[in-house]
Amino acid sequence: MTTKFRESFKIVDKALLRWFPGHMGKGMKQMQQKLKSVDCIIEVHDARIPISGRNPDFKYSISGLRPHILVLNKMDLADLSYKQRIEDKIKVNQNISNIIYTNCKDSLCPGVKQVMPTALNLIKNSNRFNRSENCDYRIMVIGVPNVGKSSLINAIRSNILGRKKAAPVGGVAGITRAVQHQIKISHNPLVYVLDTPGVLSPTIINVETGLKLAVCATLQDHLVGEEIIADYLLYWFNKNKNFDYVTYLNCDEPTDDIRIALAKAAIYRQSSIKYRDLSGSYIYRPDLQGMARNFLNAYRTGVFGKTLLDNDLL
Numbered sequence: 428m429t430t431k432f433r434e435s436f437k438i439v440d441k442a443l444l445r446w447f448p449g450h451m452g453k454g455m456k457q458m459q460q461k462l463k464s465v466d467c468i469i470e471v472h473d474a475r476i477p478i479s480g481r482n483p484d485f486k487y488s489i490s491g492l493r494p495h496i497l498v499l500n501k502m503d504l505a506d507l508s509y510k511q512r513i514e515d516k517i518k519v520n521q522n523i524s525n526i527i528y529t530n531c532k533d534s535l536c537p538g539v540k541q542v543m544p545t546a547l548n549l550i551k552n553s554n555r556f557n558r559s560e561n562c563d564y565r566i567m568v569i570g571v572p573n574v575g576k577s578s579l580i581n582a583i584r585s586n587i588l589g590r591k592k593a594a595p596v597g598g599v600a601g602i603t604r605a606v607q608h609q610i611k612i613s614h615n616p617l618v619y620v621l622d623t624p625g626v627l628s629p630t631i632i633n634v635e636t637g638l639k640l641a642v643c644a645t646l647q648d649h650l651v652g653e654e655i656i657a658d659y660l661l662y663w664f665n666k667n668k669n670f671d672y673v674t675y676l677n678c679d680e681p682t683d684d685i686r687i688a689l690a691k692a693a694i695y696r697q698s699s700i701k702y703r704d705l706s707g708s709y710i711y712r713p714d715l716q717g718m719a720r721n722f723l724n725a726y727r728t729g730v731f732g733k734t735l736l737d738n739d740l741l
């Protein structure tokens with residue numbers, strides 16, 4: 428293979444990465460206010476970005492202050508051959524020892540069943556701070572947007588109480604906009620859960636971290652731009668010698684040029700945008716943005732297999 432790939436990912440306009448919509452700051456404040464009324468924190472991450480996906484602000488303002496479980500969700504999309512290295516890294520660098528992998532789309536997932544007993548055990552072994560008089564237990568579920576916080580609550584509730592959805596779930600980031608009313612997930616012991624809005628850090632360490640978060644749909648695509656996110660994904664695939672995209676995008680061979688790849692795919696699928704030129708005639712152009720969206724959706728639904736976007740950080 429003769430194609431020479433980029434060795435690093437450069438983004439021309441860093442201002443394009445505007446990832447902190449106003450409601451996130453508000454969400455963080457609400458969580459801090461609720462902290463004194465909870466016994467345990469469940470922090471949910473996307474298992475494809477277990478290192479870069481975490482909001483570092485949680486460590487100082489929320490999760491370090493109560494018994495804490497880290498749930499790595501969407502394990503069905505993550506390359507778990509790195510599992511041991513991930514756990515070692517998180518244990519050493521972040522001092523987190525309760526790590527559970529889940530797939531909230533699978534009602535039989537053992538990880539989902541493990542979350543509640545682990546939380547109850549941690550609570551029983553803690554001093555419960557100002558809540559020792561309270562008979563009910565309260566757990567707050569936190570994380571960056573779209574990682575499956577509401578799905579996890581629904582899956583646990585359905586396992587224990589056999590009830591249907593209580594927390595709204597959606598495919599785009601930002602479905603939960605404020606700290607929700609408590610949701611009962613167990614009668615005996617009496618356990619309530621608080622769902623919270625996904626919160627990203629206002630300052631992302633570097634562009635690649637931001638783009639990994641974007642690839643995993645933790646912020647709405649239009650805030651960064653579908654083509655930029657697709658370009659990062661293409662860069663990552665090439666860097667990791669994962670060339671499954673070649674067939675999917677109807678390319679003849681691996682390429683480092685996202686516009687060429689998207690154009691080929693759009694032409695093959697007859698996906699075009701119609702617009703008028705100055706003379707009033709219609710002109711058709713390959714729909715690059717639509718194809719970028721399609722490429723990202725394919726990745727997000729596992730068409731290119733299981734991946735670990737953070738493999739360079741282990």
Ligand SMILES: Nc1nc2c(ncn2[C@@H]2O[C@H](COP(=O)(O)OP(=O)(O)OP(=O)(O)O)[C@@H](O)[C@H]2O)c(=O)[nH]1
Pocket residue numbers: 500501502503504529530531532570571572573574575576577578579595596597598599600601602603604623624625626
């Ligand atoms: N493949 C896969 N998808 C999941 C899993 N868990 C949740 N999802 C999907 O991820 C998307 C986001 O799920 P939510 O439960 O709404 O996530 P959230 O963290 O509450 O989202 P916000 O309210 O935006 O913060 C939905 O499309 C879910 O169906 C999982 O384990 N695997």
